[in-house]
Amino acid sequence: MTLAVAIDSKMLEVTVWTRGVTLAKEARDTATLLAKAGKTEGKHVQSFDNYVDLPDRIGVPVKSYARISPEPIETFYEYENYRPDVVVLAEETLVKGNDILKGAKPGCVVVINTARKPETLLKWILPKENLKNVKAVACINANVLGAGVMLTFDGTEGAGDDTKIGAGVGAAIAGAVAKATGCVKLDSLVSIAENKTAVKQGYDTVTVLPL
Structure with a gap:
C-alpha cells in the first residue's frame, strides 16, 4: 500500500531518527537518497543533519532531515523540521522514550526499521496525543536485506561525506519510505543508490498499517 502524504503544493518534511556515530551514516543516506530522488523528479530539495544534536555522540538519539517541495523552499536556513510529514526510525528502540511525533502534521506516516509488526509498536509511540495525526505506521x-551498516566518521559534525550513498541499510529504509508515502518514485531512488537491490527489497517488503 502506498499513501500520498504531500498536501497540495506544500513542502514535505522528513525527519530520520538514528543513533550517533553507529547509525549516523544510514540515517543521513536515507535523507540524502530521498532528497536526491526528489531532485531527479524536478522538485526543490534539501537534506542535512541536525546541528542542534551535533557533535554525534555514540548511541545518543540524533536526527537527519530531508525536505521535498514542488516550489522553492523558503525555510532554507532552518536546520530542524518542526512539523514533520514523515518520521523515520533507523533502529527500533528509538520508539521508546523519544517524542518522535513532536510537531507531527495530520496525515503523518511513521516508518520503522524493525522485524516487529506495526501493531506491536503503537503503544510505545510518543507523544500519545499526537498519535491521532498519524495516517499509517x-x-x-x-x-x-543484505545491505549491512556502513560505519564512517564522514559527514559528522558538519563535515562532507565522501562515502557511497545508499550502500547500507539506509537504501532499504529509503525504499520503504517511498512505498509507504509515495513521496518519490522507486525508479528515482534506484537510479541514485549504490545498493539498488536493497532499495527494491525495501520497497517490496515494507508492511504498512493504516490508522
Whole structure:
C-alpha cells in the first residue's frame, strides 16, 4: 500500500531518527537518497543533519532531515523540521522514550526499521496525543536485506561525506519510505543508490498499517 502524504503544493518534511556515530551514516543516506530522488523528479530539495544534536555522540538519539517541495523552499536556513510529514526510525528502540511525533502534521506516516509488526509498536509511540495525526505506521526489516551498516566518521559534525550513498541499510529504509508515502518514485531512488537491490527489497517488503 502506498499513501500520498504531500498536501497540495506544500513542502514535505522528513525527519530520520538514528543513533550517533553507529547509525549516523544510514540515517543521513536515507535523507540524502530521498532528497536526491526528489531532485531527479524536478522538485526543490534539501537534506542535512541536525546541528542542534551535533557533535554525534555514540548511541545518543540524533536526527537527519530531508525536505521535498514542488516550489522553492523558503525555510532554507532552518536546520530542524518542526512539523514533520514523515518520521523515520533507523533502529527500533528509538520508539521508546523519544517524542518522535513532536510537531507531527495530520496525515503523518511513521516508518520503522524493525522485524516487529506495526501493531506491536503503537503503544510505545510518543507523544500519545499526537498519535491521532498519524495516517499509517510502516515497518521494514532492513537489517536482513543484505545491505549491512556502513560505519564512517564522514559527514559528522558538519563535515562532507565522501562515502557511497545508499550502500547500507539506509537504501532499504529509503525504499520503504517511498512505498509507504509515495513521496518519490522507486525508479528515482534506484537510479541514485549504490545498493539498488536493497532499495527494491525495501520497497517490496515494507508492511504498512493504516490508522
